[in-house]
Amino acid sequence: MGLIDDLKGKAKGLIHGNEQAIKDGINKAGDFVDTKTGGKYAGHVDKIQNGASKLVDKNGTPDQAPASEQAPPVNPVPPVNPVPPVDKAP
Template sequence: MGIGDKLKGVVDKGKDAVSKNADKIEDAVDKAGGFVDKKTKGKYSDKIQKGKEAAKKVIPPQA
């Protein structure tokens, strides 16, 4: 088993973990965005919203 095979196994495990916990990850993204928005007093709300949407697009749907 070469390093490429080992890395593929790690990546596959990561993808599986993300897909099983997609709802928790989305909640965390929302919480983090809300926290940052509060700390910046709404100054970057539009950019934060776009960032949250972009982050959620890369989260695969739950299996």
């Protein structure tokens, strides 16, 4: 399942920081369907809009600032080698 996991990771990366824009697109698409069908399927469209918005919330990180506003990660301290190298002179 490497391909599926890779696609999931890429999708989450695209969602992160763009949550509101994606939700706005979901709402516009639902409104478009409602206008084209005369509201005949409005209940179904609303359920799909709510589910898609929840999916965006679940896979994005709405509690964090977008990546452009976050501080870059701090480089970790390299591990210290507790055992000195052994000199193997013949």
